[in-house]
Amino acid sequence: MRSLSRPDDEASQSLVRSNGFLASDPVGLPYTPVNPAAEEKSSPLQPGRLLRKYWLLLASLTILGSAAGFISVVMSSPLYKSRLLLEVQNTTGLRANSLDMGVTETSEIEIQTQVSILHSASFLKKGADRMQSDSVPLAPAGRDIFSQLRQRIHPATQDPTEAAQTGLNVAVATFDARPVNHTRLIELSCQSTSPEVAAQFLTAMAQQFAEDRSQSHLQTSQKTSEWVAGQIEETKNSVQEAEEHLRDFVQASGNIFAGQDSTLDDTKLSQLKGELGRIQNERIARQSRYELTLKYPPEQLAEVLDDSVLRMYQQQIEGFKREKAMLLTTYTEKHEKVRKVDAQLEVVQRAYEAEISSVLKRIKHDYEASVKQEKALLGAYSSQSQRVGSEAGKAAQYNALKREVDTQRTMYQNLLMQKNQANLSGSVPISPVRVVDNATVPGSPYKPQPVLNISFGTMFGLALAAGLVFLRERMDHSIKVPGLSRQLFNAPELGVIPNLEIDGTPLPKRGWLAAKTDMNGTHQETALAVSKTSGSPFVTESFRSTLASIMRNQAAGQPLRTILVTSPGPSEGKTTVVQNLGIVLAESGKRVLLVDADFRRPHLHHKFDLSNEWGLIDLLYEDEPLAQYSSERLGVPTGLPGLSILPNRVCSSNVAKALYSPRFRTVLETLVKGYDMILVDAPPILSVADARVIAPLTDSVILVLRCGVTDRDSAMEAYQRIQEDGVPLLGTILTDYDLTGDRRRQYYYDYGTTTRANKG
Numbered sequence: 009m010r011s012l013s014r015p016d017d018e019a020s021q022s023l024v025r026s027n028g029f030l031a032s033d034p035v036g037l038p039y040t041p042v043n044p045a046a047e048e049k050s051s052p053l054q055p056g057r058l059l060r061k062y063w064l065l066l067a068s069l070t071i072l073g074s075a076a077g078f079i080s081v082v083m084s085s086p087l088y089k090s091r092l093l094l095e096v097q098n099t100t101g102l103r104a105n106s107l108d109m110g111v112t113e114t115s116e117i118e119i120q121t122q123v124s125i126l127h128s129a130s131f132l133k134k135g136a137d138r139m140q141s142d143s144v145p146l147a148p149a150g151r152d153i154f155s156q157l158r159q160r161i162h163p164a165t166q167d168p169t170e171a172a173q174t175g176l177n178v179a180v181a182t183f184d185a186r187p188v189n190h191t192r193l194i195e196l197s198c199q200s201t202s203p204e205v206a207a208q209f210l211t212a213m214a215q216q217f218a219e220d221r222s223q224s225h226l227q228t229s230q231k232t233s234e235w236v237a238g239q240i241e242e243t244k245n246s247v248q249e250a251e252e253h254l255r256d257f258v259q260a261s262g263n264i265f266a267g268q269d270s271t272l273d274d275t276k277l278s279q280l281k282g283e284l285g286r287i288q289n290e291r292i293a294r295q296s297r298y299e300l301t302l303k304y305p306p307e308q309l310a311e312v313l314d315d316s317v318l319r320m321y322q323q324q325i326e327g328f329k330r331e332k333a334m335l336l337t338t339y340t341e342k343h344e345k346v347r348k349v350d351a352q353l354e355v356v357q358r359a360y361e362a363e364i365s366s367v368l369k370r371i372k373h374d375y376e377a378s379v380k381q382e383k384a385l386l387g388a389y390s391s392q393s394q395r396v397g398s399e400a401g402k403a404a405q406y407n408a409l410k411r412e413v414d415t416q417r418t419m420y421q422n423l424l425m426q427k428n429q430a431n432l433s434g435s436v437p438i439s440p441v442r443v444v445d446n447a448t449v450p451g452s453p454y455k456p457q458p459v460l461n462i463s464f465g466t467m468f469g470l471a472l473a474a475g476l477v478f479l480r481e482r483m484d485h486s487i488k489v490p491g492l493s494r495q496l497f498n499a500p501e502l503g504v505i506p507n508l509e510i511d512g513t514p515l516p517k518r519g520w521l522a523a524k525t526d527m528n529g530t531h532q533e534t535a536l537a538v539s540k541t542s543g544s545p546f547v548t549e550s551f552r553s554t555l556a557s558i559m560r561n562q563a564a565g566q567p568l569r570t571i572l573v574t575s576p577g578p579s580e581g582k583t584t585v586v587q588n589l590g591i592v593l594a595e596s597g598k599r600v601l602l603v604d605a606d607f608r609r610p611h612l613h614h615k616f617d618l619s620n621e622w623g624l625i626d627l628l629y630e631d632e633p634l635a636q637y638s639s640e641r642l643g644v645p646t647g648l649p650g651l652s653i654l655p656n657r658v659c660s661s662n663v664a665k666a667l668y669s670p671r672f673r674t675v676l677e678t679l680v681k682g683y684d685m686i687l688v689d690a691p692p693i694l695s696v697a698d699a700r701v702i703a704p705l706t707d708s709v710i711l712v713l714r715c716g717v718t719d720r721d722s723a724m725e726a727y728q729r730i731q732e733d734g735v736p737l738l739g740t741i742l743t744d745y746d747l748t749g750d751r752r753r754q755y756y757y758d759y760g761t762t763t764r765a766n767k768g
Contacts, residue, residue: 089199095192
């Protein structure tokens with residue numbers, strides 16, 4: 009029997025929000041694959057839930073990490089670290105004067121050399137021998153709790169000599185010297201089992217290093233002085249020989265070398281060259297003036313224009329000409345006055361021409377004199393050049409001998425200066441090494457550090473626990489948040505059932521049931537989770553919201569009379585959902601029958617504290633017509649108005665016989681006539697085939713999914729089986745959801761205000 013008919017497309021796509029949940033008709037909705045990225049986003053990690061779920065793991069690993077850190081402190085031998093700072097002064101460089109002796113410029117290469125010496129095995133042995141030669145008084149062991157525990161676990165030796173030797177061996181093995189960048193400082197450090205040994209070993213190393221440097225400096229100064237003295241004697245002899253050779257050469261050359269760099273002939277040649285250049289310049293200038301006299305009229309020459317006598321003659325000539333012109337206006341050429349002016353003009357004209365001729369002759373004479381003088385100087389210069397060329401070999405030899413003398417003298421002076429500085433450096437005591445910061449006895453161990461070790465162990469435990477929780481949650485493919493069923497298989501989520509009491513304390517994992525004890529002392533469960541007198545209002549309203557989603561489908565045109573409730577696997581809350589949905593349906597005034605269709609583990613009658621001596625298995629096995637059964641045998645009242653149940657018993661024979669009995673359909677059709685709504689509690693659909701056999705006899709199926717228990721693959725497989733069987737899926741119900749904090753305010757109305765008001 010299936011009275012549920014498919015609605016039209018518009019009704020199947022309707023979505024209605026009821027108390028925070030979406031309800032829709034699932035019939036005919038196609039399956040849409042899930043996007044893994046969207047699926048991961050829909051189920052974020054919830055710190056509060058994870059803390060409540062894994063608090064024991066977090067606490068255990070944190071305590072174990074702290075204990076491991078504590079044990080590492082106790083089991084480790086304490087090491088004390090000491091430091092010493094040295095300044096290495098430069099005493100090898102010789103200065104130009106005594107004022108520079110206070111300046112110490114040490115190159116990085118020298119510092120690296122000294123560091124390498126400090127690290128050498130031979131020098132470490134010297135420091136250890138120096139350390140052993142002194143007495144090492146050891147302080148008593150520490151009195152803190154870690155030291156006392158170490159003494160109990162592995163008692164230390166009481167022999168001071170052996171303890172000092174052990175500490176010295178550790179100090180030698182851990183000794184380190186490193187340069188401080190861009191300074192003359194070297195930092196020495198070491199670790200030891202004894203703080204006194206660490207400090208005294210560094211002091212011994214610094215003293216040994218200073219002594220070795222001082223001794224090396226003295227030896228170097230002595231060797232330097234000896235070498236310089238030998239070089240001075242050799243250089244002095246070389247200077248004397250070079251000077252003697254130079255004197256002999258000058259005498260053999262006839263003392264022709266007047267200066268340090270030239271001979272007498274060189275000097276004379278240089279003078280002739282200068283005089284020749286001057287005469288040539290003068291000749292060129294006079295030649296230019298002479299050539300101008302040949303090309304241009306005398307009146308245009310500069311010598312004529314600049315001559316005062318010629319200018320005077322020119323003025324007189326011009327005056328006489330003007331006077332004659334004035335007379336001609338009155339008289340004739342033969343007039344006495346005119347002839348007198350002509351006579352005067354002729355005399356001045358002859359004097360003017362004679363003066364011009366004299367100027368031209370002087371220019372020509374100067375030019376000819378310059379030419380003769382130039383020829384004479386050219387001959388003298390040529391003769392002197394030939395003579396100087398013949399003496400060039402002697403000049404080169406003279407210069408070479410003179411340079412050798414100068415070089416030997418300079419070397420001799422430098423050696424004398426170096427000898428004086430070496431004598432001064434060797435006579436003044438200089439400390440090449442200065443201790444800037446002495447080694448002090450450390451007051452506390454360098455390692456282990458209790459606070460650091462224990463803190464690190466604690467943080468490691470927390471990190472390990474967080475990593476395990478993260479991996480566990482990421483590997484957990486169970487459904488954890490509402491709304492995932494819509495993404496998995498496009499099925500509406502009818503409701504979300506929380507797992508909290510009214511005060512926020514978790515309810516038992518088996519469901520949302522109030523417990524009571526019968527007269528025999530047997531602990532039983534009762535179906536009072538949504539009653540008005542007990543249970544959490546959040547749980548109550550969650551079932552009422554779920555019922556609203558179911559009834560909305562019925563209001564949309566879907567006749568829902570029989571609904572099968574199942575789940576992918578066991579312990580997912582389907583029986584509890586059936587009983588509480590029955591209660592809220594009965595509260596709405598409907599006649600409701602709850603049918604226990606589990607033939608292997610019937611459980612519904614325990615929820616209402618009823619007997620299962622008579623039940624569904626009896627109706628299926630008996631041949632008596634159903635019309636002859638009384639109403640009490642077709643539905644046992646639960647004590648709640650309008651709510652009855654049809655219990656079941658364990659089937660000892662073949663379960664398939666009962667499931668495939670033709671009488672099963674008749675039983676359901678008969679029960680529908682007497683009730684408004686029938687809820688069938690069926691076994692898990694993936695565990696046994698019972699639900700798949702019974703589902704076609706009902707109008708629709710509700711799939712119950714438990715938060716954190718039902719994995720997505722199981723839910724998908726259950727959905728696919730329902731689809732393959734052609735059974736309409738009404739929707740899903742998510743149970744055991746952790747409704748905390750903001751989620752409680754998001755999904756359900758807060759009853760706290762009402763409760764406080766009533767109390768007031």
